[in-house]
Amino acid sequence: xxxxxxxxxxxRQDLEGISLASLIDAADRGQHFTHQLSxxxxxxxxxxxxxxxxxxLFDLAxxxxxxxxxxxxxxxxxxxxxxxxxxxHIALRNQSDRPILADGVNVMPEVNAVLRKxxxxxxxxxxxxxxxxxxxxxxxxxxIGIGGSDLGPAMATEALRPWWSNGLHVRFVxxxxxxxxxxTIRDLDPETTLxxxxxxxxxxxxxxxxxxxxxxxxxxxxxxxxxxxxxVAVSTNADRVAAFGIDTDNMFEFWDWVGGRYSxxxxxxxxxxxxxxxxxxxxxxxxxHEMDCHFRDAPMHxxxxxxxxxxxxxxxxxxxxxxxxxxxxxQHLHRLxxxxxxxxxxxxxxxxxxxxxPTTEGTAMIVWGEPxxxxxxxxxxxxxxxxxxxxxDFLVAATPxxxxxxxRYDILVANCLAQAQALARGHGLDNIKAELEETxxxxxxxxxxxxxxxxPGNRPSTTFLYRQLDPATLGRLISLFEHRVFVQGAVWGxxxxxxxxxxxxxxxxxxxxxxxxxxxxxQGDATTRRLTTHMDALRRG
Numbered sequence: 001x002x003x004x005x006x007x008x009x010x011x012r013q014d015l016e017g018i019s020l021a022s023l024i025d026a027a028d029r030g031q032h033f034t035h036q037l038s039x040x041x042x043x044x045x046x047x048x049x050x051x052x053x054x055x056x057l058f059d060l061a062x063x064x065x066x067x068x069x070x071x072x073x074x075x076x077x078x079x080x081x082x083x084x085x086x087x088x089h090i091a092l093r094n095q096s097d098r099p100i101l102a103d104g105v106n107v108m109p110e111v112n113a114v115l116r117k118x119x120x121x122x123x124x125x126x127x128x129x130x131x132x133x134x135x136x137x138x139x140x141x142x143x144i145g146i147g148g149s150d151l152g153p154a155m156a157t158e159a160l161r162p163w164w165s166n167g168l169h170v171r172f173v174x175x176x177x178x179x180x181x182x183x184t185i186r187d188l189d190p191e192t193t194l195x196x197x198x199x200x201x202x203x204x205x206x207x208x209x210x211x212x213x214x215x216x217x218x219x220x221x222x223x224x225x226x227x228x229x230x231x232v233a234v235s236t237n238a239d240r241v242a243a244f245g246i247d248t249d250n251m252f253e254f255w256d257w258v259g260g261r262y263s264x265x266x267x268x269x270x271x272x273x274x275x276x277x278x279x280x281x282x283x284x285x286x287x288x289h290e291m292d293c294h295f296r297d298a299p300m301h302x303x304x305x306x307x308x309x310x311x312x313x314x315x316x317x318x319x320x321x322x323x324x325x326x327x328x329x330x331q332h333l334h335r336l337x338x339x340x341x342x343x344x345x346x347x348x349x350x351x352x353x354x355x356x357x358p359t360t361e362g363t364a365m366i367v368w369g370e371p372x373x374x375x376x377x378x379x380x381x382x383x384x385x386x387x388x389x390x391x392x393d394f395l396v397a398a399t400p401x402x403x404x405x406x407x408r409y410d411i412l413v414a415n416c417l418a419q420a421q422a423l424a425r426g427h428g429l430d431n432i433k434a435e436l437e438e439t440x441x442x443x444x445x446x447x448x449x450x451x452x453x454x455x456p457g458n459r460p461s462t463t464f465l466y467r468q469l470d471p472a473t474l475g476r477l478i479s480l481f482e483h484r485v486f487v488q489g490a491v492w493g494x495x496x497x498x499x500x501x502x503x504x505x506x507x508x509x510x511x512x513x514x515x516x517x518x519x520x521x522x523q524g525d526a527t528t529r530r531l532t533t534h535m536d537a538l539r540r541g
Contacts, residue, residue, distance in 0.1 A: 138168070
């Protein structure tokens with residue numbers, strides 16, 4: 001039983017029929033509903049919440065020990081309880097002299113040593129000291145990974161494409177579908193290509209299958225001895241790395257207290273550093289660290305991640321919201337929704353509390369989205385007029401990263417602001433009728449058409465506004481979303497750092513694979529066996 005949740009549910013009934021427009025227009029609305037960190041401005045004024053709502057959410061946070069759990073994470077306690085591990089992604093971007101402990105040991109000397117090693121390697125590739133086996137400079141870097149070893153770096157390198165430097169091109173391969181690797185290397189020269197194999201255990205099936213295919217491509221073109229000049233590893237398993245043919249001096253380490261979806265700040269971010277240069281990678285870490293300090297030190301009523309995480313829980317439980325749309329009005333952030341899908345849905349898509357009991361509240365919302373303005377011409381229809389309430393995150397920069405000599409960027413920004421306003425305020429029947437009466441339509445046609453154009457409004461959203469999407473700003477944003485997820489998990493009482501739900505399918509795939517290879521159809525349930533038999537027939541023609 002939860003007194004705080006009961007009070008919030010009752011409060012939700014008190015807000016029935018509330019006009020979001022009236023909340024927005026209140027003179028003091030910005031006092032508790034707008035927040036700033038450096039040039040990141042977070043506007044919460046378009047939320048179905050009052051000052052009282054926030055106070056009740058803070059009561060919930062205190063009941064669920066959010067602040068104490070936050071302190072436990074920063075102190076290196078094993079907040080990943082099912083695996084008995086700390087979750088110290090904050091250490092990876094710690095830009096201060098503050099020690100961060102895991103099992104009583106300061107991890108910062110090791111973290112900083114790996115960063116120095118990454119820097120030296122990046123500089124050697126950029127300045128041409130590191131060359132391929134035939135003496136050619138590296139022109140293309142391909143990161144082979146999956147999940148957290150792919151989504152974070154792929155998202156960040158795309159987001160920071162204007163900061164790419166030194167003539168390097170960075171690409172990503174994650175899908176074990178052979179076409180992914182084939183399409184990625186089709187136009188490349190093996191002599192000028194470097195692969196980063198990113199796998200903590202160096203045993204992830206998809207990653208190693210792709211890595212061996214890439215290895216065969218290099219060896220066929222350049223010989224076996226070329227492998228060590230065209231492959232490096234991000235891993236913790238030196239024996240497997242060496243067996244693959246990679247010199248362990250070119251293995252970049254990370255630790256078991258780094259969860260995959262929180263690992264872009266570690267050596268997993270080597271591909272980011274290769275793309276944008278190590279100085280800009282450091283700026284990315286600095287931005288994240290700034291948000292870490294804010295999350296650790298700011299009181300609840302000014303703490304942006306806490307506020308966002310609590311509002312997410314409010315909508316999930318008291319408004320029965322099943323999903324949240326992420327709408328970056330920035331083409332460079334086109335991979336952000338996919339990245340946040342893993343961050344949020346793998347972290348908190350769970351039904352069992354830390355103590356083993358079933359959850360009694362809903363957990364992770366479905367995260368989805370598309371860059372503006374594309375989404376306006378597809379699913380925004382549902383956001384405005386559908387029967388499902390979907391809170392939205394709008395992200396937009398004040399200035400573009402590209403130099404433009406026309407009004408395209410102003411059009412983009414105007415559309416972002418307009419969409420958020422339209423969702424909140426809607427368009428009522430009386431106003432629509434009045435507008436239609438100015439046309440040549442008959443009263444009958446007006447009566448028929450007007451209801452079709454009604455938009456009810458009262459659709460909540462957050463607007464994230466920043467000067468420009470530079471590395472530090474991206475660091476702040478991603479760190480903010482990470483801590484937002486932590487707050488959600490703390491409220492729901494679940495372990496946000498394990499991912500047991502991804503294991504069963506992997507195990508079954510290993511069992512079924514021999515049947516797929518030989519067509520025997522001896523593994524899996526009845527449907528799987530029938531499908532395997534039919535697949536074998538299709539292959540045989």
